[in-house]
Amino acid sequence: MADQEDQQKIQQQEEEENVDQYSYSEGDQYESDSDNLKFDIAKPEKNPFRPIGIDFQKIQQIAHLAPNSKEIQQEEENRKKIEAYQLYQQKVQEADQNQKELEKQIEEKLNQQKEEQLQNLQKQPIELQINKGGQLVNADEIQKIIYPWQVLFDDTWKKNYYYNPVTKESVWELPLDIVQKLSDYRRQFEHRLYDYQERNFFKFLPKQYIARQREQLFQKRQKVMLRPARKQVEESLATKFGYKQGDEEYNTWFDRFLSDGNKYKEKDSALTRMHPDIDSGYTKADLYEKFSTYFCLFFARGCCAEGVNCRYYHRIPTMDECEQIDNSKDVFGRTRFANHREDMKGIGCFTSDTRAIYITHYKMPKADTSTQALALMYDTLWRHFSPLGDIDDLNVIPAKGVSFIRYKHRCQAEFAKEAMDSQALDQQECIMCKWAYEDPNPKAMSREFEEEKLKLVNAVKDKEKKEQQNSQQFRKKVDGQQIRDRSQDDRKGKRGGDRGNRRGGPRGRGDNRGRGGNRLFDDD
Ligand SMILES: [Zn+2]
Missing domain, CATH: 2.20.70 (Ubiquitin Ligase Nedd4; Chain: W;)
Structure with missing residues (x-):
């Protein structure tokens, strides 16, 4: 028992010492808790496994009251790492900023260069x-x-x-x-410029589709010329289309037969139609009279009974051929007039541009929406009119039931107009083709304006040439007259004024005046 008492004493002493340690080592906040600690520690008998010496540091570790030296080291290391990382981030940010500034500078320089280039271009x-x-x-x-x-x-x-x-x-x-x-x-x-410009039909028809169709047409035209042209009809239907001379009144003032009577006739749909793939081929014109004849009007209407024996071309006119045709004639060799006919039909006129055709009396295709119908209309027009020439632009105006088709050359428009007048498109109809007054497309208008400018330049050039020629001729005349005058003055004394009378111009007048004076003098 004495040992137990001794042990208790030792424990008490240790506890006191530890308490002192504790009270000294830690801050003031733990002093209030010291009673509880004492209370726990003061019941050693209840806990048999209680260790002899109390390691307060361990308790503090368990209670997370104080950090371990290792942890502190780790924390420090972590802190260093974090600081290093922050430093790294700062550096990265700085680098980014620098890079951005550099990029900005580069962009500014590039922009400056661009502006300079633009300014140079403008100059x-x-x-x-x-x-x-x-x-x-x-x-x-x-x-x-x-x-x-x-x-x-x-x-x-x-x-x-x-x-x-x-x-x-x-x-x-x-x-x-x-x-x-x-x-x-x-x-x-x-020509290349026309291909790249924006057109109305590109709204509804894809560019690739149009390009493919154009290629196919070009290839077809070349193939077709290897075979002879076929007879489109067995018997000529020319009497149904042309009018006989004497049917109408003859106007002596204008030197032509009046054809206004046709205006009030009811329009019948055409009996025949030209199919460019089937009908076209070489004719006598291609074999014997190259570049000296025109295209067959009856072929265009689909009723030429001659076939290979026809003396006119049986094919679609190409761009080169169109450019060779004289300005006073149309593609079929008919003379063009100075003005359009009153009903805007017939042969075109040479004073205004006749590359656009005006089409009415067609039926719009049926579709769910109006835009779909419009797209279908563009497609049908393209399918029917593109084989007849190089289409420059299409324009459908659904509100007025009217559409415009503009070709690259007026001869192509003339051909297409004759071929498609009073024909049917996809439905049962009888469309009417007329000459268009103006193309409503503003881009086309600007193009026209440029072309007209060129024409004006040409006209001015011609005029200057003529003036130069006239001035040269005038000089020649003046010189000749001067020479003659001198010679006449020399001869006058010998032969008299009889010969001077025959010569025209100012000399003759002078002679007359002289004579008049003589007469007056004689009368007086
Ligand atoms: Zn023919």
Whole structure:
């Protein structure tokens, strides 16, 4: 028992010491809890496995009151790591910012370069700017064409002007000869330009479809020419279409038969129709009279009974052939007039552009929505009219029941108009083809305007030529008269004024005046 008492004493002492340690080692907040600790520690008998010495540090560890030195080290390490990471992040951010700034600087530089390029382009003449058919017109060639003229930019007027270093002239516009050469050069790119421009029919017909169809048509046309043209009908139906001379009144003032009587006739649908794939082929015209004849009107209407023996072409006119046809004749060799007929039918006129046809009396295809119907209408028009020539643009105006078809050349329009007049499209109908007054498409209008400008330039050039010729002739005349006058003055004394009378011009008048004076003198 004495041992137990001793042990208790030792424990009490240790506890006291530990309490002191505890009270010293930790902060004030734990002093209030010290009673509880004492209370727990003061019941050693209840807990037989109680350790002899109390390791307060362990208790604190369990209670998470104080961190272990290892943990502290770890935390420090972690903190260092975090700091390092933060530093790294800062550096990364700085690098990013730097990069962004660099990119900004690069972008600014690029933009500046672009602006400079644009400004340079603006300073260049229009010929160099225009992007023709996806390809830039070669600027060097243009420089060659306008040599020795140089293109310069005037800052005050914001305009290009041309300077000739040889004669030291500076002008706003180039001489007409060079303008003509430039326009000729530009015309090479025109066909390509048309292909790349936006059209009305591209709204509803995909570009690839149109391109494929054009290729197929081109191949078909080449194949077709290897075989002879077939007879479209056995007997000629020409009497049904043409009018006999004498049927109508003959107008002596205008030197032609009046055909206005047809205006009030009811329109019948055509009896025959031309099928370009089946009907076309070579004829006598291709074999013997190349480039000297025209296209067969009856073939276009689908009623030529001649076949291979026909002296006119039985095929769709190509672009090259159209360009060779004289401006005073249409594609069938009929003479064109100065004005359109009153009903806008018949042969076109040469004073206005006749590349667009105006089509009415057709039926719109049935569909669920109006846009679908419109798309179908574009498709039908394309299918029926594209085999007859190179379509430049289609325009359907559903509100008015009218559509416009514009070809690349007026001869193609003439051919298509004759071929499709009073024919049926997909449904039972009898469409009417007329000449269009104006193309409502503004892009086409601008194109027309440019073409008219070119025509004007040509006209001015012709006029200048004529004036030069006239002036030369006038000089010749004047010189000749002067010589004659001298000779007459010499002869006058010998032969008298009889011969001078025969010669026209001012000399004759002078003679008369002289005689008149003589007469007066005689009368007095
Ligand atoms: Zn024929």
